[in-house]
Amino acid sequence: MVVSESSARRYALDPDVRLMLEVRDDNAAAFEELVLRYQDRLMTILRHLAGDAGQAEDLAQEIFLRVYRSRKTYEPSAKFATWFFTIANNVVSNSLRSRSRRHEHTVASRDSGPQDVLLAASSGQMPARLLDKAEMREIVRMALESIPERQRLAVLLCKFEGLSYADIAAALEATPQAVKSLLARARINLREILQPYYESGELPGKNASVNDE
Amino acid sequence: MSPDPATTESSLEEQLVAYLDGELDAEAVRRIEERLAAEPEVRETLNRLERTWEMLDELGATPVGESFTQTTLEMVAVAAEDDVRRAMAEVPLRRRRRWRLACAGVFAAAAAGFGAAFLALPNSNRQLLADLPVLENLEEYRQVDDIEFLRLLRQKGLSLHPSSEPPVEERPSLENVPAADLASRVASLSPGEKADLAQKKASFENLNRSEREKIQRLHQEIRNDADAAELRRIMHDYYLWWKNLSPYDKNELSSLSSPPARIARIELLKQEELKRTKNLSEGDVAALRDWMKQYVAKFEDRYREYLKTLSPEKRKAWEDKRPEERRWDTLRFFRQQWQPWQRGGNKSPPPEELAALRAKLSPEIQAMLQDKPPLEQWRIIQGWLHSLPRQKFDAPGGRGPNSLVDENEIAEFFKGLPREERERLLNLPPEILQHELQRRYLSRMNQMQPFVGRPEGPFSGGPPGPRGFPDWRPPNKSK
Numbered sequence: 001m002v003v004s005e006s007s008a009r010r011y012a013l014d015p016d017v018r019l020m021l022e023v024r025d026d027n028a029a030a031f032e033e034l035v036l037r038y039q040d041r042l043m044t045i046l047r048h049l050a051g052d053a054g055q056a057e058d059l060a061q062e063i064f065l066r067v068y069r070s071r072k073t074y075e076p077s078a079k080f081a082t083w084f085f086t087i088a089n090n091v092v093s094n095s096l097r098s099r100s101r102r103h104e105h106t107v108a109s110r111d112s113g114p115q116d117v118l119l120a121a122s123s124g125q126m127p128a129r130l131l132d133k134a135e136m137r138e139i140v141r142m143a144l145e146s147i148p149e150r151q152r153l154a155v156l157l158c159k160f161e162g163l164s165y166a167d168i169a170a171a172l173e174a175t176p177q178a179v180k181s182l183l184a185r186a187r188i189n190l191r192e193i194l195q196p197y198y199e200s201g202e203l204p205g206k207n208a209s210v211n212d213e
Numbered sequence: 214m215s216p217d218p219a220t221t222e223s224s225l226e227e228q229l230v231a232y233l234d235g236e237l238d239a240e241a242v243r244r245i246e247e248r249l250a251a252e253p254e255v256r257e258t259l260n261r262l263e264r265t266w267e268m269l270d271e272l273g274a275t276p277v278g279e280s281f282t283q284t285t286l287e288m289v290a291v292a293a294e295d296d297v298r299r300a301m302a303e304v305p306l307r308r309r310r311r312w313r314l315a316c317a318g319v320f321a322a323a324a325a326g327f328g329a330a331f332l333a334l335p336n337s338n339r340q341l342l343a344d345l346p347v348l349e350n351l352e353e354y355r356q357v358d359d360i361e362f363l364r365l366l367r368q369k370g371l372s373l374h375p376s377s378e379p380p381v382e383e384r385p386s387l388e389n390v391p392a393a394d395l396a397s398r399v400a401s402l403s404p405g406e407k408a409d410l411a412q413k414k415a416s417f418e419n420l421n422r423s424e425r426e427k428i429q430r431l432h433q434e435i436r437n438d439a440d441a442a443e444l445r446r447i448m449h450d451y452y453l454w455w456k457n458l459s460p461y462d463k464n465e466l467s468s469l470s471s472p473p474a475r476i477a478r479i480e481l482l483k484q485e486e487l488k489r490t491k492n493l494s495e496g497d498v499a500a501l502r503d504w505m506k507q508y509v510a511k512f513e514d515r516y517r518e519y520l521k522t523l524s525p526e527k528r529k530a531w532e533d534k535r536p537e538e539r540r541w542d543t544l545r546f547f548r549q550q551w552q553p554w555q556r557g558g559n560k561s562p563p564p565e566e567l568a569a570l571r572a573k574l575s576p577e578i579q580a581m582l583q584d585k586p587p588l589e590q591w592r593i594i595q596g597w598l599h600s601l602p603r604q605k606f607d608a609p610g611g612r613g614p615n616s617l618v619d620e621n622e623i624a625e626f627f628k629g630l631p632r633e634e635r636e637r638l639l640n641l642p643p644e645i646l647q648h649e650l651q652r653r654y655l656s657r658m659n660q661m662q663p664f665v666g667r668p669e670g671p672f673s674g675g676p677p678g679p680r681g682f683p684d685w686r687p688p689n690k691s692k
Contacts, residue, residue, distance in 0.1 A: 022463060025355065035285055039277045047275040057278060061285050068289045072419040137271045144269065158234065159269050165236050180236065184227035191265040198264065 016080035024071045031071075035064055038084060045156045048144055049092055063091045085157060085171040096149055143193040151186035154179060229259050233266065280522045287523070341414055342395045347432045348413045350445070353452040360434040362472040363444045366451060369476055371483065373447075373454040458482070493578070493597060500573035501597060508566060509544050516543045567591065623650055 016037065022030030042063060046056035066087045074083070144152060150172065157163045157171060165183070169176045225248075231237050232245045248255045347354070357363060366373075402410065417425065435444050455463065462482060469475045493501075520528055531539065564587055571579055571590075582590045627635065627650060638646055 018468060021467070025352075027463075031289065032282070032286055035282055039281060039285070040274055043277045043281075044272075044275045048272070053275075053278070056275075057281055060277065060281070061288055064285050065289055065292055068292065072416060075421060136268070137273075140268050140271045144272070155269070159266070160274075165231075165234070180227060180231055183234070184230040187230050187262050187265060188226055190269075191261050194265050194268055195261060198268070 014076075014080050016084075017076045020071070020074055020080055020083075021076060023068070024074050026071075031068060034067070039064075041161065042088065044160055045088070045153070046092070048141070048152060048156060049096075049149060059091060059095055062095075063088045066091055079167060081161060081163065082167040082170045085161065085163070086173070089153060089171050089173070092149075092153070139197055140194065143190055146193060147186055147189045151182055151189065154182045155186045155190075158183060225255065226258065226262070229255070229262055233259070233263055283519075283522055287527070341410075342399065344414065344417060345395055345399070347429060348410065348417060350432070350448070351413045351417055351428070353448045354428045354431055356452055356455050356467075357431065357448055358470065358472070358475075360431060360438065360444070362475060363435070363447050363451075365472050365476050366447050366479075367440075367443065369480070371476075371479060372450075373479075373483075374450040494575055497574050497578055500575075501570070501594075504570040504573055505544075505547075507569075508562065509540070509547050512547070513543055516546045519546065562591070567594075570594065626650070 016034070019030050019034050019037075023034060039060065042060050043056055046059050047053065050056040050059055063084075067084065070087065144155065147155070154168055154172065157168045163171065165176045165179045168174075168183075169179045172179065172182075174182070228237065228241065228245055232242065237245065249259060341348075399407075399410070417428075420428070435441055435448070438444055455466070458466070466475060466478055466482075469478055520531055523531075531542065534542070567587055567590060571582055574582070582593065585593070627638070630638070638650065
């Protein structure tokens with residue numbers, strides 16, 4: 001394998017970089033391995049960006065296809081996850097842009113919200129022990145999905161992928177300082193929505209106002 | 214002038230968030246911690262931000278649906294096919310352009326010689342011809358860091374040539390071939406060879422400059438070496454051997470940059486390979502093959518279940534196939550499942566199936582397996598399935614009833630070849646005819662429907678063939 005010395009070091013450190021270099025060399029088994037490694041992680045993020053599981057899977061497939069098509073130009077110049085989520089960000093942004101042109105909803109098309117969860121509980125369909133968990137999950141999901149997409153993606157990459165500000169900045173094609181502000185605004189927004197719930201059990205409104213800036 | 218209170222507040226929250234994320238430098242951490250110690254309201258803000266962040270843990274992971282992996286890989290396979298189709302379409306276009314230019318240049322050539330006419334060709338074509346000697350061994354060069362590695366391999370006398378491959382014929386180097394001859398040689402390549410060359414060219418151009426230079430340097434060093442032919446043979450054998458490794462072994466090997474460390478690892482891998490196969494007699498190999506054939510026939514339903522997850526077009530394509538083609542697809546599906554490194558692919562067959570296989574093996578092998586738990590037994594058997602030369606496994610003709618391919622199928626295949634091909638084959642000596650027919654038949658079977666049953670693994674040994682799907686090669690393809 002011909003790689004520069006510095007690339008070789010990164011290559012040795014990040015197994016996914018090694019795998020992607022295999023993919024670059026047209027190794028189909030390596031590509032499959034890459035899909036297996038990243039599919040659930042990607043879905044966890046896309047599930048909160050797309051309207052439903054079906055749309056999230058469509059986006060995930062589009063992202064893997066882009067990864068495949070970009071294989072020949074892949075250079076191990078960054079942590080693999082950063083490169084991968086840069087592609088993911090581009091695909092998601094394009095998709096959201098075209099959907100907003102078609103005036104489609106992004107994440108508002110879920111079947112149920114926290115009120116539905118409470119309704120299920122009052123009708124006795126759900127044991128009380130599970131209610132707290134389910135209700136909390138629904139409220140957190142709703143809060144997350146009510147903040148702007150870019151803030152949401154930064155939060156998801158930070159929380160679930162554990163990416164540094166520098167890596168998130170690379171993925172979102174922004175500066176680390178901009179990511180710092182973005183994440184701060186996201187967390188302030190989340191706090192505004194969730195605070196009434198965890199302090200007094202008050203359910204947040206479906207259209208809680210958030211700071212887009 | 215005092216700062217705007219709102220800005221201060223927002224900047225404080227920004228700093229608190231960065232503090233929670235461990236993104237502040239030491240000085241900023243010190244300042245924040247001072248404020249946290251002195252100001253209860255700052256502590257409260259931090260606690261609220263932290264509590265909100267922890268609530269996100271409730272969301273948990275979202276796994277993909279059951280068929281996601283399969284459909285994604287199939288979609289990518291279709292895209293790969295399209296890419297190759299485009300590459301193939303591009304080659305004749307270039308050729309047409311070259312012919313037009315070559316015709317227009319006849320008069321100029323008469324006056325100034327062919328060299329001048331050739332300079333009128335598109336730059337990309339000139340570059341292609343200039344790079345041709347490097348491109349023909351590009352895949353090999355990419356797996357070899359420097360000439361020292363090859364010299365060390367030679368010194369160690371390690372035999373890496375896969376036993377399933379015919380000996381490599383020494384190819385005359387293209388180094389001193391005149392450009393005009395190279396051009397006509399390229400023009401006479403088959404469409405498959407052109408697509409392969411176009412892909413190599415794209416691959417080479419996509420490398421960064423230092424990588425390209427490194428490859429060119431290696432090429433020059435080998436060319437200038439007194440034992441150039443021998444080093445090329447060693448490089449080619451190494452590449453054939455490397456191609457059959459699992460992705461994990463490949464990664465591990467590639468991460469070792471010092472030639473002695475890589476050679477040590479190669480020796481270790483070779484020892485493991487030997488351990489896996491050395492105790493198997495011809496009878497055991499035949500028994501494994503026989504078992505595999507029966508197993509595939511018995512569990513064909515599982516493949517049918519898998520087919521249900523495919524698009525109606527793919528299902529229809531499968532239904533339209535001849536019985537032997539379907540059988541081959543099924544076999545490929547199971548083989549893929551048996552690859553030890555596939556997630557979910559290394560499930561042990563039912564105990565009664567393992568017992569049936571054990572009973573067919575020689576007493577020594579049975580005794581060796583006997584005391585081991587079923588999973589360990591399966592791991593060993595997987596190793597055999599993975600490492601046995603596929604010729605031994607698949608080859609029809611002369612292998613009796615255990616062969617995976619019927620002689621009748623080969624005969625039918627032969628009948629279906631174009632007349633001139635049949636005549637050419639019939640002029641070959643009988644053993645070469647048999648080998649060539651097997652190779653073509655297996656190649657055809659393996660290329661029929663890429664990715665149904667997912668990509669081939671170690672069984673697909675051999676140098677890169679026509680690139681239908683990346684790494685999707687016909688077995689036993691000789692150069």
